[in-house]
Amino acid sequence: MDLAQLNALEREAFVGILGAVFEHSPWVAEQAWPQRPFADVAALHAAMCAAVRQAGPAAQLALIRAHPQLAGKAAIAGALSVDSAREQRGAGLDQCSPAEYLRLAELNAGYEARFGFPYILAV
Numbered sequence: 001m002d003l004a005q006l007n008a009l010e011r012e013a014f015v016g017i018l019g020a021v022f023e024h025s026p027w028v029a030e031q032a033w034p035q036r037p038f039a040d041v042a043a044l045h046a047a048m049c050a051a052v053r054q055a056g057p058a059a060q061l062a063l064i065r066a067h068p069q070l071a072g073k074a075a076i077a078g079a080l081s082v083d084s085a086r087e088q089r090g091a092g093l094d095q096c097s098p099a100e101y102l103r104l105a106e107l108n109a110g111y112e113a114r115f116g117f118p119y120i121l122a123v
Contacts, residue, residue, distance in 0.1 A: 024066035
């Protein structure tokens with residue numbers, strides 16, 4: 001789908017296509033939708049980032065909390081989103097030994113207990 005087609009979509013279709021860009025947070029795409037038409041992909045990206053910045057601390061924290069743990073239960077079960085799976089694979093987290101998975105689970109739990117959200121690695 002090209003940008004002109006994306007700009008022409010109704011809210012529900014637009015959110016359906018872009019809702020997963022920000023991990024399990026379709027509200028970001030929903031907030032960006034009224035700003036159509038986007039002149040280019042950079043403008044679309046800027047609108048989505050602005051939606052996050054303007055959302056306030058509670059929504060921003062919910063967005064961070066929506067991210068899966070690194071090499072966590074969802075990864076082991078094969079339940080990650082396509083993008084999350086690609087990111088974790090890119091970091092080599094799909095190559096862990098059982099002992100490494102166990103250690104990562106301990107580290108994930110400790111980080112989340114301390115900070116209230118999962119450790120996020122952007123790759």
